[in-house]
Amino acid sequence: MVRRGRVFSGARPTGRQHLGNYLGAIQNYVKLQDEFQCVYCIVDLHALTTLEDTHLLRGNVHEMALDWLAAGMRPEETIVFVQSHVREVTELHALLSMVTPMGWLMRAPTFKEKVRLHPENVNYGLLGYPVLMTADIILYKADTVPVGEDQLPHLELAREIVRRFHSFFGETFPEPKARLTEIPRVMGLDGVQKMSKSLNNHIELALSPQEVREKVRTAVTDPARMRRKDPGHPEVCNVFSLHRFFNAARVPEIDSACRTAGIGCVDCKNMLADGINEAFAEFRERRADLAARPDYVQDVLADGANRARTIAAATIAEVKEKMGLL
Numbered sequence: 001m002v003r004r005g006r007v008f009s010g011a012r013p014t015g016r017q018h019l020g021n022y023l024g025a026i027q028n029y030v031k032l033q034d035e036f037q038c039v040y041c042i043v044d045l046h047a048l049t050t051l052e053d054t055h056l057l058r059g060n061v062h063e064m065a066l067d068w069l070a071a072g073m074r075p076e077e078t079i080v081f082v083q084s085h086v087r088e089v090t091e092l093h094a095l096l097s098m099v100t101p102m103g104w105l106m107r108a109p110t111f112k113e114k115v116r117l118h119p120e121n122v123n124y125g126l127l128g129y130p131v132l133m134t135a136d137i138i139l140y141k142a143d144t145v146p147v148g149e150d151q152l153p154h155l156e157l158a159r160e161i162v163r164r165f166h167s168f169f170g171e172t173f174p175e176p177k178a179r180l181t182e183i184p185r186v187m188g189l190d191g192v193q194k195m196s197k198s199l200n201n202h203i204e205l206a207l208s209p210q211e212v213r214e215k216v217r218t219a220v221t222d223p224a225r226m227r228r229k230d231p232g233h234p235e236v237c238n239v240f241s242l243h244r245f246f247n248a249a250r251v252p253e254i255d256s257a258c259r260t261a262g263i264g265c266v267d268c269k270n271m272l273a274d275g276i277n278e279a280f281a282e283f284r285e286r287r288a289d290l291a292a293r294p295d296y297v298q299d300v301l302a303d304g305a306n307r308a309r310t311i312a313a314a315t316i317a318e319v320k321e322k323m324g325l326l
């Protein structure tokens with residue numbers, strides 16, 4: 001098969017993957033394998049920027065590999081690996097940091113947000129996050145990056161860093177472009193912030209059907225609908241917006257039943273939980289099979305790191321030569 005270019009994406013092993021990760025990114029990780037050579041990375045160094053419980057890291061890496069493989073990654077073709085296993089990325093990070101103005105990083109919305117939320121832990125890693133992310137992508141000369149909407153500012157920065165590198169040292173990398181899904185921003189169970197592992201407002205793909213039901217029950221719905229008999233407003237309800245993906249055929253029916261108070265929020269949530277459970281039934285089976293074969297998963301990650309290293313070493317040699325180091 002002739003493939004058109006290279007895809008790179010990564011996710012932080014800060015917990016198991018959730019519906020936001022799936023709808024915003026993993027769907028595309030899987031789909032793009034048909035067209036591109038894909039490189040998918042469990043970015044453990046990025047997790048260190050905010051993770052306090054580093055003893056959880058090893059387990060989280062394994063869980064994320066299970067989620068990805070069960071979702072349909074094909075490790076025979078696709079490179080699946082752990083960021084810190086390919087040390088060239090830290091070298092490229094250091095080299096790119098020489099061409100990245102501080103002002104760009106300090107203006108990044110994600111950096112400002114992290115400073116606002118955790119003023120007690122503003123480390124250099126947080127500031128340099130977009131530089132390391134740029135290194136992740138361009139080390140593999142990837143041109144396409146499947147991500148959720150929250151990552152767009154980082155990708156814009158990556159393109160700017162690439163352009164600046166080129167202005168000093170000549171054309172070397174493709175300018176990486178984001179690839180969004182049709183739902184690039186899934187809201188969390190709180191209904192006001194994006195679904196995030198670190199905000200604990202998420203539904204993990206690996207939950208049991210009963211756990212999904214319990215989680216969905218905690219979701220915030222239309223705040224104006226206080227009592228069962230009040231008519232609802234589906235257009236402002238986060239639970240309703242998820243029906244589009246998990247109960248597509250029933251959306252018109254659910255819409256009118258909500259507006260006329262024909263169903264209550266509890267009924268609506270139960271329908272959503274049923275839809276999610278059906279959508280991920282096969283995923284759960286595959287995940288359980290993989291969980292019973294931890295050596296296989298470790299082998300996939302070791303093989304992925306070996307293949308990634310070959311590409312990375314060639315890029316580093318080229319970059320060092322251009323920068324006058326070799």
Ligand code: ATP
Nearest residue numbers: 011012014020024147148184185186195196197198
């Ligand atoms: P953390 O809270 O630790 O940052 P996260 O839930 O934001 O975790 P990431 O590992 O940072 O997840 O993101 C992995 C991928 O999933 C990224 O491409 C990101 O853009 C995408 N993604 C994360 N949350 C959502 C969401 N709510 N909607 C759509 N895409 C998302």
Ligand code: MG
Nearest residue numbers: 012150196197
């Ligand atoms: Mg995130």
